[in-house]
Amino acid sequence: MPEFCDVAVAVPLDAAFTYSIPEGMHPVVGGRVLVPFRQQRMSGIVVELHNRKPPVQAKNLYSVVDFEPALNDQLLRLGRWIADYYLAPLGEVFRTMLPLGAEFKRSISYRITETGHTALHAASTAGYTRSRRSSDEQLAEIRVLDYLAQRDDAFESSLRSSLKVPKAVLAGMVRKKWIAREDVSGQRDASRTVKIAVLKSAEGKLNANQQTIVNTLAASGGKVATEFLNELDVPRSTLGTLVKRSLVEIVEEPAEFKVSGARARRSPLEFELNSAQKAALAHIQESVASRKFSGALMHGVTGSGKTAVYLTAMRSVLDAGRSAILLVPEIGLTPAVAADLHQVFGDEVAILHSALSNEERAEQWHRIKRGEARVVVGTRSAVFAPVADLALMIVDEEQDSSYKQEETPRYHARDVAVMRAKMANAVVVLGSATPSLESYYNAKKNKYKLLELRDRVERRPLPEVEIIDMRQEFQETGHEQVISRKLAQEIKERLDRNEQVMVLLNRRGYSPVVLCRSCGKSLECRNCAIAMTHHKGSRRMVCHYCGYMAAVPEACPECGSEYVYFLGTGSEKLEELLHGMFPQARIGRLDRDTVRGREDFERALNALDQGELDLLVGTQMIAKGHDIHGVTLVGVVGADMALGLPDFRAAERTFQLLTQVAGRAGRGPVQGKVILQTYFPDHYAVQYAAQHDFLGFYEKELRFRSWMHYPPYSTLANVLVRSDKLDEAMRWSGTLGKWFEKTRHEGVRVLGPAAAPIVRLKRDYRYHFVLKSASREKLNTLLRAMLSYATTQKIPRTQIIVDVDAVWLM
Ligand SMILES: [Zn+2]
Numbered sequence: 190m191p192e193f194c195d196v197a198v199a200v201p202l203d204a205a206f207t208y209s210i211p212e213g214m215h216p217v218v219g220g221r222v223l224v225p226f227r228q229q230r231m232s233g234i235v236v237e238l239h240n241r242k243p244p245v246q247a248k249n250l251y252s253v254v255d256f257e258p259a260l261n262d263q264l265l266r267l268g269r270w271i272a273d274y275y276l277a278p279l280g281e282v283f284r285t286m287l288p289l290g291a292e293f294k295r296s297i298s299y300r301i302t303e304t305g306h307t308a309l310h311a312a313s314t315a316g317y318t319r320s321r322r323s324s325d326e327q328l329a330e331i332r333v334l335d336y337l338a339q340r341d342d343a344f345e346s347s348l349r350s351s352l353k354v355p356k357a358v359l360a361g362m363v364r365k366k367w368i369a370r371e372d373v374s375g376q377r378d379a380s381r382t383v384k385i386a387v388l389k390s391a392e393g394k395l396n397a398n399q400q401t402i403v404n405t406l407a408a409s410g411g412k413v414a415t416e417f418l419n420e421l422d423v424p425r426s427t428l429g430t431l432v433k434r435s436l437v438e439i440v441e442e443p444a445e446f447k448v449s450g451a452r453a454r455r456s457p458l459e460f461e462l463n464s465a466q467k468a469a470l471a472h473i474q475e476s477v478a479s480r481k482f483s484g485a486l487m488h489g490v491t492g493s494g495k496t497a498v499y500l501t502a503m504r505s506v507l508d509a510g511r512s513a514i515l516l517v518p519e520i521g522l523t524p525a526v527a528a529d530l531h532q533v534f535g536d537e538v539a540i541l542h543s544a545l546s547n548e549e550r551a552e553q554w555h556r557i558k559r560g561e562a563r564v565v566v567g568t569r570s571a572v573f574a575p576v577a578d579l580a581l582m583i584v585d586e587e588q589d590s591s592y593k594q595e596e597t598p599r600y601h602a603r604d605v606a607v608m609r610a611k612m613a614n615a616v617v618v619l620g621s622a623t624p625s626l627e628s629y630y631n632a633k634k635n636k637y638k639l640l641e642l643r644d645r646v647e648r649r650p651l652p653e654v655e656i657i658d659m660r661q662e663f664q665e666t667g668h669e670q671v672i673s674r675k676l677a678q679e680i681k682e683r684l685d686r687n688e689q690v691m692v693l694l695n696r697r698g699y700s701p702v703v704l705c706r707s708c709g710k711s712l713e714c715r716n717c718a719i720a721m722t723h724h725k726g727s728r729r730m731v732c733h734y735c736g737y738m739a740a741v742p743e744a745c746p747e748c749g750s751e752y753v754y755f756l757g758t759g760s761e762k763l764e765e766l767l768h769g770m771f772p773q774a775r776i777g778r779l780d781r782d783t784v785r786g787r788e789d790f791e792r793a794l795n796a797l798d799q800g801e802l803d804l805l806v807g808t809q810m811i812a813k814g815h816d817i818h819g820v821t822l823v824g825v826v827g828a829d830m831a832l833g834l835p836d837f838r839a840a841e842r843t844f845q846l847l848t849q850v851a852g853r854a855g856r857g858p859v860q861g862k863v864i865l866q867t868y869f870p871d872h873y874a875v876q877y878a879a880q881h882d883f884l885g886f887y888e889k890e891l892r893f894r895s896w897m898h899y900p901p902y903s904t905l906a907n908v909l910v911r912s913d914k915l916d917e918a919m920r921w922s923g924t925l926g927k928w929f930e931k932t933r934h935e936g937v938r939v940l941g942p943a944a945a946p947i948v949r950l951k952r953d954y955r956y957h958f959v960l961k962s963a964s965r966e967k968l969n970t971l972l973r974a975m976l977s978y979a980t981t982q983k984i985p986r987t988q989i990i991v992d993v994d995a996v997w998l999m
């Protein structure tokens with residue numbers, strides 16, 4: 190066994206740390222170990238075993254957690270690539286890749302010190318324990334010392350429960366240095382288990398209750414979780430009686446996450462594919478069979494049946510004994526989708542969504558690692574699922590911004606998916622109705638094969654889009670309208686015909702701005718340079734960036750004037766307006782205020798699908814890829830606000846949102862229509878979306894990107910310097926700005942420092958630099974040099990955010 194191992198610990202430092210391996214311990218590369226790190230015990234991943242003696246004395250490992258690698262060679266390589274590409278600390282990358290935090294617990298432990306031993310000795314010779322003069326506190330202290338003297342250490346929880354010592358006493362003893370406190374991370378003893386009732390025999394006389402249980406077991410293949418039996422309408426004792434009679438046995442099995450109680454059987458796929466779908470499928474299957482890396486961009490209009498192609502391709506991968514991963518945007522994984530997936534893949538699918546608890550996430554990880562689930566469907570982090578023999582990686586709605594992680598490591602799951610497929614000699618398929626500029630550009634440059642699905646299934650026509658110029662509406666009616674006359678009339682017609690309507694307003698709350706007419710101040714968040722939004726239902730002012738809430742002001746907090754005005758319209762107010770206009774209509778609302786979890790989301794959509802709602806109002810949530818056939822009209826009353834933002838992706842985002850929401854109309858037999866209200870009727874993003882012309886938009890936007898040296902013509906990074914002290918944020922960004930100026934960095938343009946568009950966010954003042962370069966290598970070299978310079982200037986690493994390929998420059 191080598192003498193030393195290098196361990197990547199999840200701390201914001203760009204280094205692995207060397208530990209010495211005690212006799213008898215056998216760490217493995219890619220496996221987890223527990224190590225001492227700055228008075229704490231932390232877990233980390235072994236990245237190397239070696240015999241090179243470090244210059245300073247290495248500490249010993251505490252213990253080895255994994256005897257086999259948790260991250261195989263391929264995932265270790267992928268992790269190193271992410272750390273390098275996104276300039277992220279390797280330990281933090283590995284922590285993100287390995288969702289096993291639930292297997293550790295953090296706890297506090299205490300041990301007795303030399304001083305403590307002396308104090309204990311003094312107390313027992315002085316007879317304090319029996320003395321009446323001793324206070325309760327003294328007695329408690331002696332109990333603790335006595336207890337700790339008999340063992341190496343003890344957890345705070347067991348000290349407090351077995352000795353009934355208050356926390357304050359322990360804290361006092363730490364101050365007197367009688368005992369020492371340690372932060373300990375330890376492994377949890379066992380994974381969660383469930384009790385399973387197993388039917389052994391059904392012979393002998395049974396009463397009605399016993400028969401019910403036996404029948405239930407028999408109907409479920411002889412095995413059912415006892416938890417489920419408890420829901421039957423029989424006394425709890427019945428099961429016990431059956432166990433006593435040896436008819437049923439109770440066994441414990443590792444808990445497994447199940448999407449539904451019923452285990453779906455694998456059924457043959459019954460997708461009727463049209464010729465374009467078949468051609469796309471054939472290309473994917475041939476590529477998979479070649480066992481070489483290749484990429485494809487599947488560009489299919491909304492409603493063209495991309496999902497059927499994905500599922501059929503994945504199914505054939507599974508049948509060949511290999512593995513596939515499908516990534517979907519955050520909102521896409523509803524329980525109904527999960528049930529469909531079970532229908533197609535049976536128990537061989539693992540579904541990873543954001544609502545899983547840490548324990549469930551860890552269980553799914555182990556199922557995949559053991560090879561029990563070879564098809565994985567999930568949101569962003571599913572790109573790290575430990576499948577063996579990966580053959581196919583699919584990224585649905587590849588342009589979706591939820592693939593970008595907005596905390597360290599700031600990776601983009603689509604780009605990581607491409608790299609992982611490359612390392613695995615697998616095939617990657619990116620799918621979208623509105624591909625990102627970068628991906629479409631790559632396809633045009635033949636980096637990806639372009640697979641086009643030009644028609645909707647059953648040749649249903651795309652909806653007709655009518656643009657309403659809201660400036661003209663204002664001139665003609667004499668006042669600001671939320672709903673134009675034309676949209677009102679079209680809604681009425683649909684409601685009269687019992688058809689359904691969706692209205693998009695991409696802003697939640699009641700009024701987005703509260704303004705004082707006397708002094709002109711608007712009500713800003715205490716922590717952010719952002720106007721607070723009035724929420725009428727919950728009677729609060731809310732900051733949509735940090736969640737800070739305040740009372741609704743009756744007078745201006747600045748000048749005391751009573752002339753406080755609530756301006757603008759959010760989805761909550763829009764719903765109220767529509768109620769007023771169409772009192773007979775049943776109206777639902779879908780936004781982050783009405784949807785707490787994915788069940789709520791699904792409930793609202795189901796209600797619409799079942800015809801229980803006539804009209805659904807909502808934010809961009811209503812635009813995401815669901816398929817409701819009764820919707821024949823989509824009204825867009827506010828989706829172009831983003832066009833006013835100082836972000837080079839604003840046009841692209843607006844085009845994508847408009848195309849997505851327009852795609853919700855007319856998915857059934859009746860032709861759909863879209864009424865698009867805008868203050869920017871001439872903007873190309875609006876015009877091309879109205880004509881369903883992706884290519885036209887792409888070419889126009891590409892020219893703009895080329896002039897401005899934005900991606901895909903350059904690589905870009907956003908460097909944000911933040912501090913809760915304004916002078917510190919300014920000083921640090923000034924220091925870095927001077928360094929950038931002084932340093933020769935050919936081939937990289939540095940813009941800034943400038944105040945970030947949102948200059949204060951979550952109490953931090955923010956300054957930023959935007960770096961652009963045609964060469965990714967030069968960009969990353971400069972960023973790396975900047976980070977080491979920042980270290981020499983004592984700027985904490987956590988206060989500089991380096992966002993490579995940033996999608997959000999606010
Ligand atoms: Zn005022």
Ligand SMILES: [Zn+2]
Pocket residue numbers: 714715716717719732733734735736737951
């Ligand atoms: Zn805020």
